Amino acid sequence: SYELTQPPSVSVSPGQTARITCSGDALPKEYAYWYQQRPGQAPIMVIYKDTERPSGIPERFSGSSSGTTVTLTISGVQAEDEADYYCQSADNSRTWVFGGGTKLTVL
Amino acid sequence: EVQLVQSGAEVKKPGESLKISCQGSGYNFANYWIAWVRQLPGKGLEWMGIINPGESKARYNPSFQGQVIISADRPITTAYLQWNSVKASDSAIYYCARLASSTHIGMDVWGQGTTVTVSS
Numbered sequence: 001s002y003e004l005t006q007p008p009s010v011s012v013s014p015g016q017t018a019r020i021t022c023s024g025d026a027l028p029k030e031y032a033y034w035y036q037q038r039p040g041q042a043p044i045m046v047i048y049k050d051t052e053r054p055s056g057i058p059e060r061f062s063g064s065s066s067g068t069t070v071t072l073t074i075s076g077v078q079a080e081d082e083a084d085y086y087c088q089s090a091d092n093s094r095t096w097v098f099g100g101g102t103k104l105t106v107l
Numbered sequence: 108e109v110q111l112v113q114s115g116a117e118v119k120k121p122g123e124s125l126k127i128s129c130q131g132s133g134y135n136f137a138n139y140w141i142a143w144v145r146q147l148p149g150k151g152l153e154w155m156g157i158i159n160p161g162e163s164k165a166r167y168n169p170s171f172q173g174q175v176i177i178s179a180d181r182p183i184t185t186a187y188l189q190w191n192s193v194k195a196s197d198s199a200i201y202y203c204a205r206l207a208s209s210t211h212i213g214m215d216v217w218g219q220g221t222t223v224t225v226s227s
Contacts (some may be wrong), residue, residue, distance in 0.1 A: 031211055031212075033211075033212065033213040033214075042202055042217040042219055042220055043144075043204075043214075043217055044217070045207070045213050045214060045215050048207065048211060048213035049211055049213070054207075054213075054215060084151075086151060086152050088152075088154075088212070090212060094166075095168055095169065096142075096154040096168070097154070098154065099151070100151050101151040101152070
């Protein structure tokens with residue numbers, strides 16, 4: 001079955017830039033979406049269609065795509081950004097898939 | 108305010124039936140697909156399936172096909188996820204979420220989650 005691969009963890013100091021990658025063979029053809037999930041809370045969409053930011057999401061969140069890898073970039077990381085981040089996309093049979101998640105730690 | 112409000116936590120014994128709900132408000136319920144997402148304890152997100160509330164047409168992740176039933180009642184703006192016979196492995200948090208658009212699969216509004224515990 002189709003898989004999206006994310007690093008299990010990323011650590012950065014406050015004010016630095018965090019980059020979280022997501023790799024999958026179908027990503028050149030299918031959009032990717034990113035969700036933030038803080039402990040004990042429901043997920044929130046922070047990026048859609050690879051690079052678009054929903055209203056209300058801070059500008060420090062951005063997305064990019066290159067070949068089979070998409071990247072969520074958080075510039076000027078703040079303590080409140082500490083959370084789990086999941087990418088989402090679809091395979092060629094329109095089955096939706098989530099990546100395994102990346103725990104962002106703000107040191 | 109656009110929101111999805113889910114039913115409360117459930118505790119069931121193996122083999123019992125279960126139906127949890129997700130009520131939408133603040134928007135035209137019939138115009139936005141609803142997805143169900145499972146999160147096992149301490150694990151990641153898994154897409155279970157989606158339903159078009161306007162047509163009550165559901166599509167399932169093959170991994171969940173035949174294991175659950177997704178339905179909707181448009182007049183009361185509520186979507187459902189049900190099991191005929193729960194197992195201990197069904198213990199998880201279940202989220203409903205609204206698809207933001209008919210043109211992509213991003214989910215912009217999420218319910219608060221329903222915790223299901225299955226234990227003898």
